[in-house]
Amino acid sequence: MVNQKTLADYCHQYLTVDKFDDYCPNGLQIQGKSDIKKIISGVSANQALIDRAIDEAADALFVHHGFFWKNEPPTLTGIKKNRIKALLDNNINLFAYHLPLDAHPTIGNNAQLATRFDIKNPAPIGDTLVWQGEINTTLANFSNTVKQALSRTPLVFGNDEKTLKRIAWCSGGAQTYIQHAININADCFLTGEVSEQIP
Template sequence: MTARDSVIAKINEWLTPSEFQDYCPNGLQVEGKTDISTIVTGVTASQDLIEAAIVANADMLIVHHGYFWKGEDQTIRGMKRERLKRLLDNDINLLAYHLPLDDHPEYGNNRQLAGILGIENPRPLNGLVWEGELKEPLTPEKFGLQIARALHRDPLRVGNGRAEIKRVGWCTGAAQGFINTAIDAGLDAYISGEISEPTTHTARECGIHYYAAGHHATERYGVKALGEALEKEFGLKHRFIDCDNPV
């Protein structure tokens, strides 16, 4: 068993959430047991993930997408009530880390996605956008297949870029709006989780290949890496649970 506050302190040491202006509170969102032996990690604190954490006898649930987002209804009713009730009834701590988990140079979603996709020399480009290179140039079609095999999800590809892709930019999740950062850097392709209607026109008219690879699919790996690091640091039991989401 490890004290909950020791686990939180270590995460805060690694992710430095106080340095971020975010859309939600980072850290402990729902208080549960003071001592931790089993941690479950997952992308979003959905009802399905909570139920899976209960079955796994979790003392702590760590996610990328938690609760209490800016602008959301503050009343505790309906779906939010049911989620919170299950956490409280089972004395499970809920921790959420949003931008700090996207940005981290080792455990972050962007850094982890690079390894999953086989992108070499991954490094921050501008803000939350990263850049790197493929081991060898690939056609847009072959790179799309490489993404599909790695993420087990077919990406949506739009745009009119170079015949071969070598230099790649990416930002996980709903980061389609950062496509201009990749264009300004002269990259061959840009990857994010979601796509908007204007993204297609930007990619076509500005000469870049754009891949919408799935919000959930691109953000599975940061929280999993964080859980694995905590398992190693404290000797805790850790399990990553992937509740499928096609978006």
């Protein structure tokens, strides 16, 4: 068992929350029980995950995508109201860590992708959220590695037979960071989202 404040303070320090100017508050977003015995984790605070936390009698829910994003309506109505009400009614704490979890050098999303894709010498590119590393495979083989590791078929642009030596990647909506990959002469850039933008 751990105290809610002790857990929040530990995560705040371990994930170096103060280093980030994020799109949402990181840390304890919704206060529940003081003593935490059981934690459920997931990517987003959607209704299915909240229902699972309720069914499992969890004391806390840890997510990457929580609530209260910049530029979203601040009102508690509709889906957001229902989700927050379910957490409050069941006295479940909601902890959310966005950019701090993407960037963490050990447990972060980018670090974990390097492990799952068997990328050698992974490291952030300077102070950015974009990472780089080394591989030696074709684009087709790397695409298959991504598919197997993430259980989803990636959208691929490029020559399947091209040999990849240096790769850059960033989890989540990082399509606008492609210039970082270009700057280091990466053979491939992997991001969690794609969109076309006119320069």
